[in-house]
Amino acid sequence: MSASERPWSLWAAQTAAIMRLELKKTLLARRGLWIYFLAFAPVFIFVVHAYHQLRTGQVGDIGNDTHIFAGIFQLFFLRLAVFFGCVGIFINLFRGEVLEKSLHYYFLAPLRRQVLVAGKFLSGLVAAMVIFGTSIVLQFFALYWYFEPATRQEYFYHGHGLAHLAAYFGVTLLACVGYGSVFLAAGVLFRNPLIPAVVVLVLEAISGFLPSFLQHISVIFYLKSLCPVSVPAAIFMDQGNPLAFLAVNPAPASAPAAVLGIVILSVVALAYSGVRVRRMEIDYGTE
Amino acid sequence: MIAQDPQGADRRIVFEDVSKFYGDVLGVNRVNLSIPPGITSLVGPNGSGKTTLMNLMTGLVRPTRGRINVLGIRPDEPERLFRTLGYCTQFDSFPRGLTGHDFIYSYLRLFGYQHEQARQLTERAIERVGLSEAAGRKVAAYSKGMRQRIKLAQAICHNPSVLVLDEPLNGLDPLIRAETIALFRALAAEGLHLIISSHVLHEVDVISDQVVLLNSGYVVAEGQIHSVRDEIEEHPMQILIRCSRPADLAARVFREDCVVEARLHPDGNGLLVKTRDADRFYLALNRIAQDGFNVESVAPADDDVLSVYEYLVGTGESTK
Numbered sequence: 001m002s003a004s005e006r007p008w009s010l011w012a013a014q015t016a017a018i019m020r021l022e023l024k025k026t027l028l029a030r031r032g033l034w035i036y037f038l039a040f041a042p043v044f045i046f047v048v049h050a051y052h053q054l055r056t057g058q059v060g061d062i063g064n065d066t067h068i069f070a071g072i073f074q075l076f077f078l079r080l081a082v083f084f085g086c087v088g089i090f091i092n093l094f095r096g097e098v099l100e101k102s103l104h105y106y107f108l109a110p111l112r113r114q115v116l117v118a119g120k121f122l123s124g125l126v127a128a129m130v131i132f133g134t135s136i137v138l139q140f141f142a143l144y145w146y147f148e149p150a151t152r153q154e155y156f157y158h159g160h161g162l163a164h165l166a167a168y169f170g171v172t173l174l175a176c177v178g179y180g181s182v183f184l185a186a187g188v189l190f191r192n193p194l195i196p197a198v199v200v201l202v203l204e205a206i207s208g209f210l211p212s213f214l215q216h217i218s219v220i221f222y223l224k225s226l227c228p229v230s231v232p233a234a235i236f237m238d239q240g241n242p243l244a245f246l247a248v249n250p251a252p253a254s255a256p257a258a259v260l261g262i263v264i265l266s267v268v269a270l271a272y273s274g275v276r277v278r279r280m281e282i283d284y285g286t287e
Numbered sequence: 288m289i290a291q292d293p294q295g296a297d298r299r300i301v302f303e304d305v306s307k308f309y310g311d312v313l314g315v316n317r318v319n320l321s322i323p324p325g326i327t328s329l330v331g332p333n334g335s336g337k338t339t340l341m342n343l344m345t346g347l348v349r350p351t352r353g354r355i356n357v358l359g360i361r362p363d364e365p366e367r368l369f370r371t372l373g374y375c376t377q378f379d380s381f382p383r384g385l386t387g388h389d390f391i392y393s394y395l396r397l398f399g400y401q402h403e404q405a406r407q408l409t410e411r412a413i414e415r416v417g418l419s420e421a422a423g424r425k426v427a428a429y430s431k432g433m434r435q436r437i438k439l440a441q442a443i444c445h446n447p448s449v450l451v452l453d454e455p456l457n458g459l460d461p462l463i464r465a466e467t468i469a470l471f472r473a474l475a476a477e478g479l480h481l482i483i484s485s486h487v488l489h490e491v492d493v494i495s496d497q498v499v500l501l502n503s504g505y506v507v508a509e510g511q512i513h514s515v516r517d518e519i520e521e522h523p524m525q526i527l528i529r530c531s532r533p534a535d536l537a538a539r540v541f542r543e544d545c546v547v548e549a550r551l552h553p554d555g556n557g558l559l560v561k562t563r564d565a566d567r568f569y570l571a572l573n574r575i576a577q578d579g580f581n582v583e584s585v586a587p588a589d590d591d592v593l594s595v596y597e598y599l600v601g602t603g604e605s606t607k
Binding site: 010013014016020021024025028029064100102104106107108110111112113144258279282283284 | 349382
């Protein structure tokens with residue numbers, strides 16, 4: 001059967017071919033080592049914390065640790081590690097190839113440019129999830145492993161443990177989808193995509209204070225709405241912490257609305273990228 | 288145009304009033320071409336528009352104005368075009384970390400080929416360009432000539448009907464160059480379109496069925512090399528006459544109306560004559576030779592691409 005008679009199967013094969021090339025480049029690139037450091041820094045912190053608790057013989061408090069985890073997840077992991085990790089991974093999918101003058105390799109293949117965008121996005125998403133998904137699972141177990149086995153089992157199998165882990169994993173996935181699509185688009189649209197990345201970073205930081213309609217085009221707004229445990233903002237504010245505003249989420253979206261919001265934002269960003277890549281010319285000379 | 292054949296538009300590469308500007312900078316302007324199968328060479332100096340023309344016909348850049356059609360396919364449909372066309376670009380950069388084999392194999396997988404078919408096509412293409420022994424090495428460690436050949440393998444690996452080759456002989460040593468030229472001839476004999484660019488004029492001169500001469504973004508001449516020469520009636524043709532008394536012969540031929548210029552060859556053993564009507568001059572020379580001039584040979588001194596090109600763009604003169 002010819003390719004034109006069953007385009008979906010052709011597109012699937014082409015997407016798989018793109019992913020084979022891209023995953024190797026993204027996951028094994030030496031220049032991407034900093035992403036691993038960012039992603040696994042919380043694991044290191046939790047391991048040190050657990051080790052300290054064990055050495056000093058302190059008894060942990062699961063409720064307290066759950067809030068610590070929520071704080072680190074929202075204030076560091078989502079806003080810094082995943083955010084900048086996605087900047088590093090997704091912006092380079094197109095921009096990096098233009099700078100390395102190798103994008104024509106794909107443009108010389110009988111490949112719909114929209115399939116190329118989809119294939120590269122999926123590659124970035126898989127790479128990001130391999131890194132950040134692994135990190136979130138390790139963080140979770142690093143935080144709780146020093147508890148008594150009975151306490152641990154109670155929390156994981158009869159309490160909220162596994163549900164929270166699944167929720168954090170899902171939020172991480174959605175963060176990679178949302179930020180990934182935005183930064184892939186930035187890499188396609190801008191010659192210096194770090195400028196839009198900084199703009200997005202600032203907008204995400206102040207999203208809690210933005211008018212409602214602007215909050216709805218912010219990724220962090222939806223992500224915070226989906227987090228299973230809220231950051232105790234009041235405590236931050238009582239202590240006069242200058243970062244307290246990052247925890248503000250005055251009117252969270254419902255879970256379905258939050259998922260839908262990120263999906264719509266991503267589809268729009270990817271569709272627009274597809275249109276732009278379709279019209280893209282190879283002109284390395286101007287870079 | 289190189290040839291008029293509206294019936295066979297689907298077998299030709301057609302440019303209709305194509306212009307390309309990079310901002311204010313002219314790439315090519317008002318190009319009209321209809322290229323038949325065989326080897327067609329794009330000849331011109333750096334910046335003349337050869338690569339722009341190739342990038343236009345492969346959709347890597349889009350025309351500012353005009354239309355392009357490659358065997359009935361528009362270049363802005365890469366999903367169709369590159370099943371028919373292979374392009375060996377001048378870009379000397381490759382995806383990171385790939386071996387020569389991976390470079391071709393991964394490219395073929397982008398076509399949707401399954402593993403076994405892609406593997407077989409890869410091996411055949413690499414063998415055809417003589418790189419089998421180096422196929423397992425990283426492309427980054429290849430020499431310039433090897434990189435050139437692996438790009439050529441990429442262009443031919445899927446058995447295209449049209450091959451666009453941008454300076455394909457650059458960096459090849461004489462032996463490989465000869466083998467590559469033989470490969471081009473074999474591919475042309477199979478009925479392919481081969482579009483080859485070069486600024487090393489004598490290379491394309493011997494392998495081309497047609498030439499397109501470019502200068503500063505304009506097509507200045509096109510057609511078979513001899514036809515191109517005939518097209519340029521306003522430019523005199525140069526003829527080299529080897530004889531015993533060139534100075535006397537110069538004085539004698541200069542009396543003929545059709546002679547524009549006559550001067551001694553730098554080696555002192557011949558005469559270079561410029562004429563606007565070669566046929567009349569040859570008749571006159573037959574007559575003059577009977578007056579005791581010992582004419583050893585008479586040959587066109589500029590019937591190659593270099594001379595035609597120099598005439599057309601006014602950069603110099605041939606003194607073959």
